[in-house]
Amino acid sequence: MYSQRSLESRDLETICMFPQCEEExxxxxxxxxxxLTTDQILNIVKDRFEPTVILNNVTKEVVAYANIYKDDSEESSxxxxxxxVSPKYRGKGAAQYLLNVMLDKAKNNLRIERIKLACHSTNSRGLAFYSKYGFKPFDMKVTSIDAKKFITIHMSKELF
Structure with missing residues (x-):
């Protein structure tokens, strides 16, 4: 049902439509x-590895996006x-396909032994999803934005 390829400039407008609100x-x-704007994506993607889109095999539309980045403060992190994921494809296997593709790229293309992610405590759907696929919490961080405090759960998964 799905396939993947590297991000292309023609994908940016579509990806900008995925977040339905500020919280997302x-x-x-x-x-x-x-x-979200194309410039915001272009600004962040210049320092990322494996920017990847997931496509619907029938319609060829972009249905999901992710990338990998390096934390320069930690060796090999x-x-x-x-x-x-596009709202239209949530709950339809696109997120699982995207995660599997990104884990495969991390392991086989980048030779990463352990991958981490950050998931906000209010994103219970995301936390449950990542936990289901073997990610384990290892830390949390409190962030203040506009006088609001947010808790971010750091999770990781061994790839080898």
């Missing part, structure tokens, strides 16, 4: 400002980032 975009990246 915050889950994708606290650095993004709603509404890589993170799954900017994970987003």
């Amino acid at each position: 975009l915050f889950y994708v990246s606290p650095r993004f400002v709603y509404p 890589f993170w799954l980032g900017n994970v987003i």
